[in-house]
Amino acid sequence: MSDTSLGTTTATEIDTETDEESADRSLGTETDNEMEPWITDVRSPILEAEELVVQYGDIQALQPVSVGLPEKEVTAIIGPSGCGKSTFLRCINRMNDLVDAADITGSLRFRGKDIYDDDVDPVALRRKIGMVFQKPNPFPKSIYDNVAYGLRIKGQTENMDEAVEQALKRAALWDEVKDQLDKSGLDLSGGQQQRLCIARAIAPDPEVILMDEPASALDPVATSQIEDLIAELSEDYTVVVVTHNMQQAARISDKTAVFLTGGQLVEFDDTNTIFENPKHQRVEDYITGKFG
Numbered sequence: 001m002s003d004t005s006l007g008t009t010t011a012t013e014i015d016t017e018t019d020e021e022s023a024d025r026s027l028g029t030e031t032d033n034e035m036e037p038w039i040t041d042v043r044s045p046i047l048e049a050e051e052l053v054v055q056y057g058d059i060q061a062l063q064p065v066s067v068g069l070p071e072k073e074v075t076a077i078i079g080p081s082g083c084g085k086s087t088f089l090r091c092i093n094r095m096n097d098l099v100d101a102a103d104i105t106g107s108l109r110f111r112g113k114d115i116y117d118d119d120v121d122p123v124a125l126r127r128k129i130g131m132v133f134q135k136p137n138p139f140p141k142s143i144y145d146n147v148a149y150g151l152r153i154k155g156q157t158e159n160m161d162e163a164v165e166q167a168l169k170r171a172a173l174w175d176e177v178k179d180q181l182d183k184s185g186l187d188l189s190g191g192q193q194q195r196l197c198i199a200r201a202i203a204p205d206p207e208v209i210l211m212d213e214p215a216s217a218l219d220p221v222a223t224s225q226i227e228d229l230i231a232e233l234s235e236d237y238t239v240v241v242v243t244h245n246m247q248q249a250a251r252i253s254d255k256t257a258v259f260l261t262g263g264q265l266v267e268f269d270d271t272n273t274i275f276e277n278p279k280h281q282r283v284e285d286y287i288t289g290k291f292g
């Protein structure tokens, strides 16, 4: 395993749980609780939510959510507007820490370690669990400096050129920008900017990449490039992607989580099953466009 240190917690501590124990817990005793039926049969999930609840003041954005997400696969999160998709995604790298009103209970484990434990440094966590947002948001800096940013924060001083090149290649942007690395990231097209943001997220060598509607602000060609890129990235990374676009979810994901009104995770399964043979009528109604 690569460096999974989350601040003061050592990789060794995180490693202490065996795959078997992890799977046991994910399949375990919680199934007798009606509120969390989607402890799934994902073996050795890299991320596990257990009874995760988010409240913004009086608004309960997430009902108790329990789910295990598979490693090096793409999980799509779908559901109607306001059902808690972004809230769930932002919990995974503690972005909701930045929202004063957010009250989070339950647990969310990354490789068995609860990321809400006191000894987890959120900044270190976000290097392991990077995020890409709906609207491309490159820094007003050069292409090179955008990608080098996370590496510098991490304290890296050597082999910067190679690392920047590698990240740009992995984000399928290198060929388009290799001769203009000093150009401002803001001068790229929307699709290029989003791939630059993906390069910035993967430069510090994360294990998980969270994407919140990464293509919804892009044209069809740029969208298709991002979708192809997501497929490539899942060979090396765990990708969790929120999308409003059900066809996109069906195209790009291995697993799909369906959240419905009230912040309830109603169904989680293989993407083919969700789209072809969902277990819940409400999910079928949503998938077939009867509501939402």
Ligand SMILES: Nc1ncnc2c1ncn2[C@@H]1O[C@H](COP(=O)(O)OP(=O)(O)OP(=O)(O)O)[C@@H](O)[C@H]1O
Pocket: 056, 059, 060, 061, 079, 080, 081, 082, 083, 084, 085, 086, 087, 088, 099, 101
């Ligand atoms: N910072 C916040 N303060 C208060 N309420 C919030 C905040 N962020 C989200 N909410 C509320 O929490 C609920 C879930 O919001 P969230 O953005 O997670 O849903 P979503 O499914 O991602 O929606 P969309 O598809 O429209 O982006 C909504 O009722 C929303 O209004």
